[in-house]
Amino acid sequence: MIDYLHGQVVHYESDYIVMDVQHIGYRVFCPNPFVFAKSENSVTVYIHYNVREDAILLYGFATREEQKLFRKLIEVTGIGPRVALGILAGGTPDQVVAAIYQENITFLTKLPGIGKKTAQRIILDLKDKLDGIAVMPVLVPVEGEHDLFNPIFSGWKEAREGLKALGYTDGELDKVWHSLKDGIAPEESVDSVMKKALRMLYAG
Structure with missing residues (x-):
């Protein structure tokens, strides 16, 4: 079984990257491929x-915490790998784990592919099974509270990291965020946010 790969990202699409590991190309599906932007x-x-x-x-995942949480999520009835990737694309491990502990259905149902019944099942199945995931304790407020805890803002934070890896400056990204933020829906994935931002950046 493969636990991790170490190599160069030679190609990426909206849902996967291709890694060159000792001249073998591995296709790896990721929550946010842009985090592993093509690099030397x-x-x-x-x-x-x-x-x-x-x-x-x-x-594939950028951290052990993401890897562990993904494995826990796919143990929940009705959640397959694609839905689990969507959850991790829409929220950080800290936020998802905190929402489960707090039984915050409002937050969980804003994640891609998660309805109320699925959110309740996630809480029921995982609330007592996440001790092995070392994440920072965070508060996940309900809808309408501070933007820093809003899934929209959190999705932009991750998308912003990917865009900076592509070479865009803080000034360019701040300008795009100002134009972009009112047009993002809570359920949108990081990938979708990043694509919208790239279209604006390309347009100048």
Whole structure:
């Protein structure tokens, strides 16, 4: 079983990256591929190795915490790898774990692919099973509280990291955020936010 890969990202799309590891290209599906933007530097990607009857798939994460949380999420009935990736694209491990502990259904239902019943199932199944995930304790307020805890702002923070890795400056990104923030829906993924920002940046 593959636990992690260390190599160079040679290509990325909206849902996966291609890593060159000793001249072998691995396709790895990620919550936010733009975090591993094409670079001359090698990166470490933590892997979940998934074997199906018709395919062998690799899912990759920037941290051990993301990897562990992904594995917990796919243990929940009705949540497959794609939905689990969407959850991690829409919220940081700290936020998702905090929401589960706080039984914050409002926050969880803003994540991609999560309805009220699924949010309740996540809380029921995982609330007592997350001790092994070392995340910072955070407060996840309900809708309408400070923007820093809003899924929209959190999604932009992750998208911003990916855009900075592509070479955009803080000034350019602040300008884009000012124009972009009112047009982002709470359920949008980081990937969707990043695509919107890139269109604005390309347009100048």
